[in-house]
Amino acid sequence: MRELLDDLDRWRAAGVRVALARVVDVEGSGPRGPGAAMAVSEHGEVVGSVSGGCVEGAVVTESLSVLAGDREPGVITFGYSDDEAFAVGLTCGGTIRLFVEEYDW
Amino acid sequence: MSxxxxxxxxxxxxxxVALATVIAGPGVGAKLLVVPDGDPAPSSLGDPDLDRVVRRDALAELEAGRSGxxxxxxxxxTTPEDLADTDIVTVFVESWAPPPQMWIFGAVDFTAALARVAKILGFRVLVCDAREIFATGRRFPMADEVRVAWPGPVFAERGAELGSRDVVCILTHDPKFDIPAVKGALATSAGYIGVMGSRRTHAHRLERLAEAGVDDPADLARLMSPVGLDIGARTPEETAISICAEIISARTGREARPLRDTEGPIHR
Structure with a gap:
């Protein structure tokens, strides 16, 4: 999250709403460990990354849903080992879980 | 401040600093800011007892530089019996701290086992030996860094990095190598310095250290040698557990006795 701080400050100062997605858990092979984070502004601007590019697109969609109130903040899972997993998988075959919430704290 | x-x-x-966030269960999104020193901005996960337990765990995660x-x-x-009767709160603890380091001097049989256990505990592991054919990344794939070097220059160059969370283990029995390694380690603030060898080897080592001008009792008292807790370890793997258990007890200041035989709270 360290690398996101400047952008988060900038958005907050401008009154732009932002969603924050953080990797909380990685099973098997995953490109980024717990703590990897990306932020998505309500205008769809994106900073940071949570994988090697495998799931970022889907994370943007989910982040915007959280900001729009269409989805509760919570854990989303990417990978093939979980029935509820999103269709988007990691090329490395691992599973990652992210916590997505509005950055309003 | 927010x-x-x-x-x-x-x-x-x-x-x-560590940040605990409820990611599933009651109170999703609640946050607790945890710092090892001072009072952070007021924050809570919604229950004072939960805050207390999570703060304790977060400080341990922070000390190890881990998130999870x-x-x-x-x-x-936290016990399985107690958890059977309650809603489950899932908490993500994110730590911002450099991982502690373990520097292992001597690329011997015990080194690989010790490096593996150290990785489980969250250490960044450096393996160092002056002999090029032994100190290779292929022999120690679990190490974060393998250096072919004498101890002196490594300590001169990077000794200032080591602090109370960091560990130096000297596993060679070769005075050519372990005397400069002990000298180098004593010049750092490393929280634990373990030196392998029998009681007799250590007695001889103390004589050679004295010849090398290392005879301050306060310095020598920092050396854990023979290394490890007395659990009857024989194999490299068992020895690694014995050493790492001693490292943990040195950090926590506990006596490392069976909990059955002690009294008072287990988590202090």
Missing amino acids: ISGELASRVRDGVP VRHYGTSGQ
Whole structure:
């Protein structure tokens, strides 16, 4: 999250709403460990990354849903080992879980 | 100051801080800011007992430089029996701290086992030996760094990195190598210095250290030698557990006796 701080400050100062997605858990092979984070502004601007590019697109969609109130903040899972997993998988075959919430704290 | 404001300022300054966030169960999104020193901005996961237990665990995660998910009862319960009767609160603890380091001198049989256990505990592991054919990344794939070097220059170059969370283990029995390694380690603030060898080897080593001008009792008292807790370890793997258990007990200041035979709270 360290690398996101400047952008988060900038958005907050401008009154732009932002969603924050953080990797909380990685099973098997995953490109980024717990703590990897990306932020998505309500205008769809994106900073940071949570994988090697495998799931970022889907994370943007989910982040915007959280900001729009269409989805509760919570854990989303990417990978093939979980029935509820999103269709988007990691090329490395691992599973990652992210916590997505509005950055309003 | 807001939670994020205080978090950002500590992260920017490189000061240790942990953030616990409820990611599933009652109170999703609740946050607790945890710092090893001072009082952070008021924050809570919604229950004082849960806060207390999570703060304790977060400080341990922070000390090890780890981030990860843990499960609790709504009042901080952690045992399987207690968790059977409560909603489960899933908490993500994110730590901002450099991982502690373990420097292992001597690329011997015990080194690989010790490096493996050290990785489990969250150490950044450096293996160092002057002999090129032994100190190779192929022999120690679990190490973060393998150096072919004499101890002196390594300590001169990077000894200042070592602090109370960091560990030096000297596993060679070769005086050519372990005397400069002990000298180098004693010049750092490393929290634990383990030196392998029998009681007789250590007695001889003390004589050679004295010849090398290392005879301050306060210095020599820092040396854990023979190394490890007395659990009857024989194999490299068992020895690694014995050493790492001693490292943990040195950090926590506990006596390392069976809990059955001690009294008082287990987690202090």
